[in-house]
Amino acid sequence: MNLFTDIRALVLDTLDAMARDGAIPEALQTGAVTVEPPRDPAHGDMATNAAMVLAKPAGKKPRDIAEDLAARLAADDRIAHAEVAGPGFINLRLAPALWQGIVRAALTETGFGRSTMGQGEKVNVEYVSANPTGPMHVGHARGAVFGDALARLLDYAGHDVTKEYYVNDGGAQVDVLARSSFERYREACGMTPEIGEGLYPGDYLVPVGEMLKERWGERMLNAPESDWLDEAREIATEAMMEMIRDDLAALGVTMDVFFSEKALYGTGRIEAAIEELRARELIYRGTLEPPKGKTPEDWEPREQTLFRSTAHGDDVDRPIMKSDGAWTYFAPDIAYHYDKIDRGFTQLIDVFGADHGGYVKRMKAAVSALSEGKVPLDVKLIQLVKLWKNGEPFKMSKRAGNFITLRDLVDQVGPDAARFHMLTRKNDAPLDFDFDKVLEQSRENPVFYVQYANARISSVLRKAEAMGIAVDDATLAGADLAALDHEAELALMRSLAEWPRLVEIAAKGHEPHRVAFYLYDLASAFHALWNRGNDEPGLRFVQEGDAATTQSKISLARAVGVVIAEGLGILGVTPVEEMR
Template identity: 60%
Template sequence: MNLYRFLQASICEICADLAADGLLPADLDLGRITVEPPRDPSHGDVATNAALVLAGPAGRKPRMLATMLAERLLATDGVATVEVAGPGFINLRLTAAFWYARLAEILHAGVAYGDSTLGGGEPVNVEHVSANPTGPLHVGHGRGAVVGDALGALLEKAGFAVTREYYVNDAGAQVDKLARAVYWRYLCALGESIADGVAERYAAQSPPEYGGDYLIAVGESLVASHGDSLVGLDEGNWLATVREAAVAAMMALIAEDLKALGMVFDVISSERALVEDGAVEMTLSRLQERDLIYTGVLEPPKGKLPDDWEPRPQTLFRSTAFGDDVDRPLRKSDGSWTYFASDIAYHLDKHRRGFRVLIDVWGADHGGYVKRMQSAVRAISEGRAELDVKLCQMVNLLDAGQPIKMSKRAGTFITLREVLDRVGRDVFRFIMLTRRNDAPLDFDFEKVTEQSRENPVFYVQYAHARCHSVIRHAEGEFGAEAVTDAALAAADLALLTDPAELDLIKAMAAWPRLVEGAAEAHEPHRIAFYLQDLAGLFHLLWTKGKDDAQLRFVTIADRPLTLARMALVRAIQTVLASGLKVIGVEAVEELR
């Protein structure tokens, strides 16, 4: 349970009671009341601003109102002390029994601890990765993938009905360029079976923009499937065939990368399919009916002009009517749709599938696109849907503090797969969440793989493994049957009296609120930060046991105390596992 929400409800009840007794106005707005942990722990376990926000509307002095509320709060179950502080804060301390009940709750819930009904089953669509199918994923894609996947898991834990979706941009100019590069590889693969210089001449006339070796195999497979039948044809006669094969091959490549990340998508949407279904025309005609599309000439961008700027009438979407800075073009000069046009159709498609909450995870270089897409979503949903875009900043690869220089041309480009092969999925996923999505992130191969306290992945996984180790130790001393879930559920938790033990219980009791807050803010990195904090508290208590034998988890001479502490350790292990599950990192029982 979210104890802060629980106490907030209690406070609201008290206000209702006071109103019924004629001591407060009946129609007070209780919405601004917050219940939260005080920043300074010496102020107690929980603080509320209720008296401060109600004082004005109720026509009372804050401290007087606080005193009135405090009196009744003291009678609330689980509340040990209440004091009025500062301008009118009410500080609460909760009883030990309340905290022990939280511990029991964790043991009972298992990794489901922290699950919330906040979302109420509301459908949420999280679109992420959505890399062009033109090559293997790079590290930046990997960051977006992790952010999106963890955000999805977080929202699920908070009670939303999440769909994870990948949008394949398989209709634009980029995939045509890919097809040409593959065609060149195809000519090369035919080698001596065709006339000399055919491949060279093609490359000279149409320099491949995708030069990666990963296209060699695609060219070879075209030879296997089509022989030399594509040679000598006009582009129009082979482009579709080659493009289809190339996109399929690239999607297979990307699927492998995603599999290496341990990632699964619920829906994969194709831009080409949308376009071929006429979804773009349909979408735009709806907007046309509402007079949101017109032909006009855009003002040139202020400041330095693009070299080839010339005023030109274009088909424009009236995005300024929905918060954008300028209206945006929908059609290219060759008559085809802009990416924006098909993306509007795609977002309408998502909305029509029942989503009012849309989340897109993009690279920060697409930041200039956010407003127009949000405008479009407002327009096509007629204000019923809202788009949140999470922009992911750059990942800087380093080795022992030295930046790794990457160049596609020089062939020193490091793919996501290479990183995963080197450090493993768990390390990558965790590190990607050790910064907010909108902050640049340094990824140092040396640091993220070392087994030290400075490495957060190791630090958290070690805490989890250490929990298992401690419990194994207790099993060795008391027998496996002594520390079963049933036995721990029956332990006398009141024996946990050390402040460090209570701190740990309180930290775990904060987990449900953290999940809800992170879910509402769409900020999965908070999970990783929380796990580091919790692991730190556990390591701290463990270390205290080195100096003070009284605090050791396993005390052979005191079975009841050991059992109580095993309950604590099991709970810590459970909450760590619960958080690791959200970010998709394995909760290991042993470190190798």
Template identity: 65%
Template sequence: MNLFADIRALVIDCLTDLTTEGVLPDGLGFDNVTVEPPRDASHGDMATNAAMVLAKPAGSKPRDIADALAAKLMGDARIVSAEVAGPGFLNLRLDASVWAGVVKAALTQPDFGTSDLGAGKKINVEYVSANPTGPLHVGHTRGAIFGDALASLLDYAGFDVTREYYINDGGGQVDVVARSVYLRYLEAHGQEVTFEDGTYPGHYLIAAGEALKDKVGDAYVDQPEDVWLADVRVFATDAMMDLVREDLASLGIKMDNFFSEKSLYGTGRIEEAIADLKSKDLIYWGTLKPPKGKMPDDWQPREQWLFKSTDFGDDEDRAVQKGDGAWTYFAPDIAYHFDKVSRGFDALVDVFGADHTGYVKRMKAAVAALSGGTVPLDVKLAQIVRLFKDGSEFKMSKRAGTFITVQDLVDQVGKDVARFIMLMRKNDTPFDFDFDKVTEQSKDNPVFYVQYAHARVHSVLRKAADAGIDLSDLAGADMSLAATEPENALAAKMAEWPRVVEVAARSNEPHRVAQYLYDLASEVHSLWNRGNDDASLRFLQDDNIPASQAKIALIRAASVVISHGLGILGVTPAEEMR
């Protein structure tokens, strides 16, 4: 059940009738006609912009169209009133029986709120993709949580989702971690070592060094680098990815696929991708323009192979292969996305860190070129998270080994708090994570506020069961006994759930789900608090079992919706607060 979609269909039917009757001209498109919650709830239950968007193409005044549409809509039993406001917006109020239908749908339809928006289309969501140089730290957390919640949201909206991690194991940073593990290996053999030349001194490498000793004994002790580097590189990468998988699991994240950048080198896969672009006349031998602004001292023009990314909206063409034949950093990224396109995905989403802003246009250009414009790529940037505790900001230094890990975060606040809090804000806005605030039991702590609403409902269910009230058929309750204005307001907020799912999925914005859950929880708490002053709004009505069943059905339906939403966010609903 999607009430907003149903009422929009009604609006379109009425507009079609007005066209048939000659009130509106033929050939009008209705794609931009929307039915949404009004900005001010006092204006009604829903609002449509139909008259506003059709006035100009119809050559009519908005109010004239709105008046004609209102008259048509009033012929439907679900519409109690249709009032024209301002220049031509149409505000609708719905019959109370509609809200009873929402409650019943939430209680009886396990898929309430799910959507066929995705129509089974295959979509690849790539996220985290941190270098395999150690455990994940807080800098990776927001992108990891965002990407995972987005994948769940798209799955809920009917897409066939693949969660993917791109292992950046093709660059020189993996050599650095291999050398760092080798130092810990020597240390495991009793040698004193010094971490120099940018090697990582983190304690997390001690276990890897000892494991390497257990595997090869003293075979690499005091051996030149060309003897052990290749083997230790593979060993170190595997060891670090084991740590990464453990960190992902602690956040409730399980990937469908891990893709190695290293697998692109020496296998012809980069060459194949570049050849595809060459066949489309999109690779040429040329020289890039000098960088804008202050000229770097070491800049000099040099010829190399360039990709015509400006043909696809980029600011400049991009180098893919240097004059000496070496690939640029961009080349394997092109090959990786060529592989995605070749795997038959209908759409791609990349979740990058905020430091990858300059990469967005070139990746979009590459995917457009590789797919012939048939596979859209949406790049989502996850802004950094600043951590605060006791009024002071935490600082991180990975090379110094003093960074804050995902495990540190989960150990302090738990998976559910970490996930919900980081999803309350849009991914591309800066975010401060205050350990003190996220553990408060107050309205200002959104995860507590939502969890408390869900737990309150289950508290009522337990009390009702203790009182001997039959809860076996709440969907059959007489909802006319729970149809006051504040009760209808809660049902109306529930009715928004399917629409929220579709809007969030269309825009790839899971924060909309978190914010909606906060608003829904607010309606539950508001109704609870009203019951303190107005006995008729209390969920348990003395000596009136039918009224109790209706009111419990209402809040039980709300808890079901909260549970669905928390499921998308990867948060476990609480049945009691401790």
């Protein structure tokens, strides 16, 4: 049940009636007509811009349309009051029964707030995609949480979502991994490892070295690199991916697909993607201008094989082949996205670290070219995370070598607190992660405040059950909800009514942080009503000696609990029933 959609439908039906009566022309385009909460709640429950957007095409003054429309809307039982404001906005007050109906809907609809907006559209969300060269760090954690919450949100809004991890196992970094693992193999054989510049120094490769010793014994100690590099690469990469999968699982993240970059090489898939671009006359031999900051004196122009990405919105054309005939790193990425298009995805989302900002336009250009503009690519950049503890920057992880791992984070605060807090800022805004604040039990800690609301609701239900009052959803939905008529209760119901609308707005904008913000606001409204009950006994959820009224009050609390659970589910956070 989306009350905003229902009232917008009422507005459109009323406009149709006005057209039939000759009050406005027929066949006016109403796509821009909205019904939204007013900026100032004192102005009403909802507001519509219908008269403002239709005035010009109708050839009438906005206020003239607004006064007629408001009068007709006020005649509907669902509208308690309709008032024209300013040049032609209409503020609406809804009948209390509509808000009370939201409570009943939350208790009876499976997945209250779920939307069919996505209409089953196939969406690929690629996120994390960390190089398989070691443990994931905190930056990866934020990208993992964001991508996972976004995938859950899109699924909740009716899309067919695939969560995908692109394994960068085809480049030079995995050769470095193999060489670093070989030094740990030498260490496992009793020798001193030579972790030179450019190799990975972390202790996490010690077990890989022991695996290599178990496989090889000591026969590779003096063997040339060509004898052991391929096997060491394969073993080390799989060991790192197993570690990454375990770390993601600790954060509550699971993937549907792990796609190997290496699988693109030697299979003709890169060549096929480039030929597709060549067929569209987007591949050519040419010479690029010097990059910004370079002068002709320190720039050596050379002819290269280029992708004409400027034809699809990029700033410059991009090389796809090196002078030695090898592919640039961009070529397999083109092939990978071509594979996504070939798999039938009609919307692609890539979640990248902030350092990939310069990569966005070229990748969008490639997808646009390969899909002939039919498949949109949205690239979400994840800004940096700064860690604090005891008022100071948190120290480095010895095991990782030079960064704080995702597992460090989860071990410190747990997956629920980590996930919720990672979503308290928009993805492109920097995030301060203060371990002390994330764990403190106060209103200033959003995850605690929301979980505390859910725990309070659970405690009320337990108390009522102990009194012999039925609190199952079916019984509560059948309670006398008309008794919920206090302004504080209606305010909480208005917050509940925002949920289905919020889901669609967040899904359209690919903004899961909106869910976290909403849950905090809903929890605040619930706590406000709870606290008023301390001073006004009539607002308490449990009314001693009055089972019927208690069921009415508890139905509202339970509806809030339903929405909190739904929202936390999107964020990947488990609701708690007791605070410890």
